[in-house]
Amino acid sequence: MNQDSISFLSQEALPTNGIPLFYDIFNVSSHLSQIEVVAPANIVNKIFDLTVELCKSEVQVSGFNSVPGVYLKEHYKNEIEAAVKSFLLHYFILDFVIEKIIETKVHMASYPRLIKMNQDERGNILFLFDISLANKIEIKEWKYFPFKPPRRKNYKDLDKQVDIFLRKELECTKKSSTDTVEPGDWICFEALLVDRDKNVVFDSFKQDLWIRVDFQSFADIANKYFIGKKEGDSFIIDYLPISKGFEDNLFEKHSFLIKIKEVVKGNVFLLSDFKINFKLKNKVEMHEKLVEVFSFRNDISQRRAIIEEMFHIFFSKHRFEVPKHLVIRKQEDLLAVLKNKPDYSVYKQNKDFEDQVERLAERILKEEILIDQIASSENMEVDSKDIKCYLNLLCNSRLKEFIYFKPGNDLFEEGSIPVKDVSLKQICRREKTLNFILYTLTK
Known part of the structure; x- marks a missing residue:
């Protein structure tokens, strides 16, 4: 790590979303800082195993009724590792990066840009982002x-x-007078990763998200899961698209336990x-x-x-x-x-x-x-x-x-x-x- 680092998270400390991540923010030049976030091997390995299990139902191989995990790890290792990195990046790392930039009052001029995503020999995954800096403005009275x-x-x-x-x-x-979810409403919900048996993998490994229920753009998931629900309701969702085109990747369709936290009525x-x-x-x-x-x-x-x-x-x-x-x-x-x-x-x-x-x-x-x-x-x-x-x-x-x-x-x-x-x-x-x-x- 760079000696000009702003802060570093100890192994015992937890960020606001409860995930044990290490991070370091350091200066490269007057107009550029970098933030490095490390997802520890124990978390990475767990996500890797879940992705292998997911692949067993998604991948079809001639001669196998059910594809063995050993076969997948050997022949689909690169695809699975890429899926694990992508999953961690989209569900947790990006949020964590923004949180820490705001918390440490870094004068960010643009959104962080991912420049490196590597796995080290111990199994940790390192995410490195460039942060373009704005000159500090001497705010007048x-x-x-x-x-x-x-x-x-x-x-x-x-x-x-x-x-x-x-x-x-x-x-x-x-x-x-209704407090149930209707088309046009905004919903805040908590998403917790679950395994194939629908058990929560990490109680603290969660994500808060907002979605506007709309028949045309979020039709399939909205009609199947959210319409008619209330604050406090919980249910399992087959997959959760978090970025455009996300649902097209067979290796990233993890299931989640959804807990509705708030509903903002769209017609009130x-x-x-x-x-x-x-x-x-x-x-x-x-x-x-x-x-x-x-x-x-x-x-x-x-x-x-x-x-x-x-x-x-x-x-x-x-x-x-x-x-x-x-x-x-x-x-x-x-x-x-x-x-x-x-x-x-x-x-x-x-x-x-x-x-x-x-x-x-x-x-x-x-x-x-x-x-x-x-x-x-x-x-x-x-x-x-x-x-x-x-x-x-x-x-x-x-x-x-x-x-x-x-x-x-x-x-x-x-x-x-x-x-x-x-x-x-x-x-x-x-x-x-x-x-x-x-x-x-x-x-």
Whole structure:
């Protein structure tokens, strides 16, 4: 390990998800750190054995009714080892990496990039990630910045629209008496790995995930397992897709014990949570806040105009550059999303299309870097109430306008794969920090 390491987890210590992992974060240069995470051999061997058992039912070999484990270990060793690495990476390591980066207040400028995944002679698997660093911004006393938020339009019809919206949402809340899972709901569930006999392998070897139940994108699993369930229900699921294309790998279809921890209703406006989230004291403030997503100028809501003005002031006080290679990576991410849009061919015909994407990538990076560093300096933390309010806003086409920071993956809102709790907390932390800044500047 590098002598400039920030921290190292002892063998006796356990991270928040209960998995005994070793880690080390060390500096490579002023713009690059690395984090090395080690999954110990006893965990690796257990996952290896489970994968061999899984292969017995998935692999067909002429001459065998049931393929012997010895045969699989000899002829499918590379495939099984690759599956074990992939399983550990997607289910536990990535979450752990993000947790430790936030916990140690590393000024990350982009998501960590896996550069090495090796197994040593003792059977431990080592995962090495690059962490691109943002220069530390000397945050000025922003709480006293002069700030005049853009005003709403003065159409009386706006107030009427807000009143009608509120009455309609309150009526829906009264009618929604069911506490069972329905299409459109968000579910937080705990996933524990089980063996072929459906016994939990590691009590502490678990993962918290969120999924939006949607008939079209999560149909098979939703209809079979989640619809009609309640908080506290538990059941066995045949496999759990955690990344796009994950279900295509025969070696990664492990079974899990699912325990439903929370349900966020998709058809109910959580009014009390909304008030707490935006620190609203009375009905007048509630009304004014809702007007922000009803008042539009040039197709831009008052809410978005307020946020853009806030960033304009902050960037005028804090000038910094983003390394070119990070902008290129963000451009690639944006293009990957745009290519799935039906209007992509139209966008691409614009002469300055690439320049627009580049400017957008740079702007997003600057906003994320600034907000993350303020969040770190203000010690912002996220709890389940923050996540529930965030997801509840996403469920409503009008209230969704309050959300500024969203995961870069289109699959998030489609609900086709579960969202990791750690990833969601990172986004909610940015959103909570943004709301904290706006509240402080306008109170």
